[in-house]
Each structure stands twice: as structure tokens, then as C-alpha cells.
Amino acid sequence: MTLPQLSLVCIGFGHVGQRLARLLTEIAPRLDFGWRLVAIGTRRHGSVVDPRGIDVTRALALIDSGQPLDRLDPSPRQRSGLDVIRQAARDLADEAADGRLVCVESTVLNIDDGEPALSHVRAALEAQMHVVTVNKGPAAFACDEIEAMAEAVNRACLFEGAVMDGVPVFNLVRETLPAVRVDGFRGVINTTSNFVLSALERGQAFDDAVREMQARGIAEADPSLDIDGWDAAAKTAALVNVLMGGSVTPHQVVRTGIRQVTAADIGEARARGRRIRLVASAARHGGAIEARVEPELLTPDDPLAGLADTENALYLRTDLLGDIGIVQREGNLTQTAYAVVSDLSRIAVRLRDETRR
């Protein structure tokens, strides 16, 4: 069987982008698609567009040694992420037209407006690329718009890695729960906050725990996004918009982070046999959806109470199946990179189906 061949335009090549490049190489024989990297755009590490394909090992080595990616470019020049997308679309016009060009977006979220990911996603779809993003911005700020855009140009826009890394949440509901209505959810979906609260329980200092999450590449580039609940609020907005058909931005999620939670609060909770966890939730009230992110004092029988360190969980309240729980025992970069792999695989399946028709 001939495997669909995907050409990847990576906008953002930090922790997630680099782990993805390595993972795709490591598990190549298991994939149901072939791939090559044709463009990389970053903010401060240069860019490269090469329709002949980029040597992944050399690209990773340049980044590791702090040298700009421009060294791999046939005609190096300064380009923004948008420039990279547009040039790749021009240089690989046939692949874009055939649906084999995929923009993999993994830039850092600006919580004010969902940029720069939103502009990258729009530009990529306009250029007939499929889009896979791990960025919460597009689904949290403009879900309806980008889904309509993707449909209009007959391309996929997927973002499984935006919530709970590689564990299927969006694809689970879309692919396996037809006709089921999601009426709400409750979950622990920010790894850094959960790790910090668990560390406080062990007597570790708040700032040390944040630093550990930064060192592991899990905390956001600006960890206050995790600590102040913005990351969880963006994920909550994305879940509300995609799974519940809502239309909220992270700014409409009622939000309290864990900055004010002290070791004394944790000790007091433990003395009463309880645990504090940062809980994200949403529920329908009549025609409206209320979404919240806040530290909650949980009793031991609460399914979220047992989650420690890098564990996440999401419980969906559905009309036909009752409550469904998705638990992630360990969240790390490989799992986020895997989310991109699973989305690329869906695009490959779609390409195969289109070829058969």
C-alpha cells in the first residue's frame, strides 16, 4: 500500500516542535503516512523553507547549538511565521492543491487575543494547507470561524494536543460519540498547577516546583499563565466551544489561579482529609453555559482528588452515556508530540479516503 506523503511546515520549533521532529523519526516505521519537513519558522532562531526537504538531524543540531536555522535555507532571509507559511505555499503549490501540505503550529499563546497562532492558522488555511496545532488560541478564541474556514477550503484544522496532550479528548468525542450531547465537564487540566499543589503537599517550595516544571518543558513559557489559571481557562474555553457548541473566550471563564494557595492552606486541607486542586468546569444553565477555573477543596471520594503531580483528568457529563472519565497518568512532551502525530494520521486517513473516491 502506498502511504500518503505529508509535507510539514512547522511554525514554532521549541519544546513541542523539536520533540515532534524526533518522535516522527523514532516511530517512522509505525506511521500510516510518510513525511518530510519542508519549512520551519521561529521567532528568534531563524527560519528555513526548502521544498526539497530539510535535514531534520541538522535542524535539531543547529537549534541545540544556538545557531540560526537560516544556515539550512537555499536563500536565507529574515521571515516571520506568516512569511514562512506564504512562501512554503508558493514553493509547494502542487502539494497544497493536493492537500499534502500541513502547517504544524506550536507557537506560544498570547492570552489577550489568541495570537500569533490565530493568524498562522488563518494564513495556512487560506493557502490550502491542513492545520494541526497544539496551541489553545484558535479553539479558545475563534473556534467557529476557523472550523468554517477549514470546511470552506476542504481542509482539516485539528488541535488534539491543545488539551490533555496526547490523550484523545476532541477526537474521542468527534469520532466515537456521535449524537451524544456533552452537557458539562469537570477536570484537572493544567499540569503545572497540579504539580505545584502536589509539591506543596510534600513540603516543597512553590517556586521550586514551578522551576521544575519549566526545566521539564511543561510549564508555559510565561509560567504565570499556568499559576494564574489562564492556561486552564483557555483550555476550558476550547472545550466549551468544541464539545458543547458554546462561544466563549478565556476572558469569559470565571477564573482564580493557585497563586494565593499557601502551604498552610494545603496543610489545613490535609488535616481535614481533603485536597486542594485547580478544577476547570462548565455546565449548561438553561440556554447559557457557565465556565469556571478555581481551586476547590475536594473530599477523598471526588475522582479529581487523587490526581497528583503530572496527572490530569477530565470527566464529561453527557446526556446518553452519563459521566465519562478520561485520565492521563503522566503528561510529558512525548504525549503532546504524539497528539500531533495522531492528528497527522487523521489527515492521512482523509487523504486516502479522498483518493479512493
Ligand SMILES: NC(=O)c1ccc[n+]([C@@H]2O[C@H](COP(=O)([O-])OP(=O)(O)OC[C@H]3O[C@@H](n4cnc5c(N)ncnc54)[C@H](OP(=O)(O)O)[C@@H]3O)[C@@H](O)[C@H]2O)c1
Ligand atoms: N510544553 C508542553 O508540555 C505543552 C503541552 C501542550 C500544549 N503546549 C502548547 O504548545 C505550544 C508550544 O509550546 P512549547 O513548550 O513548544 O513552547 P516553546 O518551547 O516556547 O516554543 C515555542 C516556539 O514558537 C516560536 N514562536 C513564538 N512566537 C512565534 C512567532 N510569532 N512566529 C514564529 N514562531 C514563534 C518560538 O521561537 P523562538 O524560540 O525563536 O522564540 C519557539 O520555536 C504552546 O502554545 C503551548 O501552550 C505545550
